[in-house]
Amino acid sequence: MSPVLRRSSSSDSDSESQxxxxxxxxxxxxxxxxxxxxxxxxxxHRLIIExxxxxxxxxxxxxxxxxxxxxxxxxxxxxxxKDLPGYTRACxxxxxxxxxxxxxxxxxxxxxMVPALxxxxxxNLFRGTRCKDGTKVVIKAVHLRSREYDVVRYLSSPSLRxxxxxxxxxxxxxxxxxxxxxxxxxxxxxxxxLIPETPCTLRLYLGALRQCIEHAVFMHSHHxxxxxxxxxxxxxxxxxxxxxxxxxxxxxxxxxHHPRIRGCRGTEVPPELEQGGVGDPYKTDVWALGRMILRxxxxxxxxxxxxxxxxxxxxxxxxxxxxxxxxxxKSFDTIMSCIPEARLRMSxxxxx
Numbered sequence: 001m002s003p004v005l006r007r008s009s010s011s012d013s014d015s016e017s018q019x020x021x022x023x024x025x026x027x028x029x030x031x032x033x034x035x036x037x038x039x040x041x042x043x044x045h046r047l048i049i050e051x052x053x054x055x056x057x058x059x060x061x062x063x064x065x066x067x068x069x070x071x072x073x074x075x076x077x078x079x080x081x082k083d084l085p086g087y088t089r090a091c092x093x094x095x096x097x098x099x100x101x102x103x104x105x106x107x108x109x110x111x112x113m114v115p116a117l118x119x120x121x122x123x124n125l126f127r128g129t130r131c132k133d134g135t136k137v138v139i140k141a142v143h144l145r146s147r148e149y150d151v152v153r154y155l156s157s158p159s160l161r162x163x164x165x166x167x168x169x170x171x172x173x174x175x176x177x178x179x180x181x182x183x184x185x186x187x188x189x190x191x192x193x194l195i196p197e198t199p200c201t202l203r204l205y206l207g208a209l210r211q212c213i214e215h216a217v218f219m220h221s222h223h224x225x226x227x228x229x230x231x232x233x234x235x236x237x238x239x240x241x242x243x244x245x246x247x248x249x250x251x252x253x254x255x256x257h258h259p260r261i262r263g264c265r266g267t268e269v270p271p272e273l274e275q276g277g278v279g280d281p282y283k284t285d286v287w288a289l290g291r292m293i294l295r296x297x298x299x300x301x302x303x304x305x306x307x308x309x310x311x312x313x314x315x316x317x318x319x320x321x322x323x324x325x326x327x328x329x330k331s332f333d334t335i336m337s338c339i340p341e342a343r344l345r346m347s348x349x350x351x352x
Contacts, residue, residue, distance in 0.1 A: 020261045039123035040141040052175050054186055056128045059100040062090035136189040144181045151250040167215035169243040190235035203344040205302055206336050211242040216285050216325040223253045225281035229288035230267035231295050271317050283319040290314030306335045
């Protein structure tokens with residue numbers, strides 16, 4: 001389903017320059033004022049968001065969320081503790097209708113491991129609910145002329161949204177507020193755990209990796225580089241669907257046949273950029289995908305020796321010798337087709 005666009009605005013992609021300086025601390029490009037993270041006055045925009053059919057989380061919502069979460073754990077035989085900081089914050093107030101920022105399931109898992117940690121969502125994010133059906137959402141505020149909005153709006157367009165290779169997180173609405181130069185991107189709330197099931201089968205694990213590579217192929221075919229591919233920017237809906245988020249560093253290179261970049265600050269930075277040199281944005285994504293596969297193997301406990309040669313090629317120090325994402329996907333499919341069915345059904349007992 002394509003998002004409702006409240007107001008159209010012009011594209012802000014840079015197609016003239018062959019070399020893009022990505023040394024900005026906030027995004028790839030020179031327009032820091034447009035691409036840096038913003039902290040909107042959520043209370044001031046609460047009614048605008050509600051008129052579009054979404055409700056920001058209140059203290060009441062957060063308390064109910066924790067209560068339902070604990071009930072689910074108890075039903076599974078777990079012992080729960082109710083002194084988590086997220087729940088305590090929601091209780092520290094007399095007005096249950098007051099807005100309350102909470103990071104949800106991610107915060108619960110971290111607070112269980114580190115009880116003293118106080119975790120809040122970044123100021124540009126707020127959890128909420130779609131009023132008509134109770135669907136949980138995450139709302140992200142970005143500048144109206146940011147590259148992130150340009151890329152997300154483009155990938156969410158009707159002509160691209162239904163492409164099976166498109167694994168962008170579902171965008172339910174794009175709420176523009178021109179007077180404040182911002183837009184609220186309303187996304188479905190998915191899990192930050194790449195492989196939620198424990199144990200999971202090798203087929204499910206490889207299927208998750210395949211979707212991650214496939215979306216890179218899709219983006220590159222439309223002259224877009226994500227430039228911050230990592231496990232933390234991949235989500236799942238617990239139904240074997242996986243999605244990309246966080247396009248703050250993403251760039252469109254329309255009309256540029258051989259784009260080059262330097263200075264990007266993604267999670268997985270290839271050696272050519274880390275050393276201050278020039279790189280290929282698409283091969284930067286390929287490097288990051290190779291690193292992501294290694295990290296995913298470590299987290300899940302899966303050892304897939306068949307992937308070693310492919311990952312090695314993706315992590316070639318010379319970016320010109322790395323395969324394209326499309327070639328990597330073709331090789332990945334060949335590898336997966338050669339793994340015996342019995343092995344694909346095997347499970348890993350590792351917690352992730």
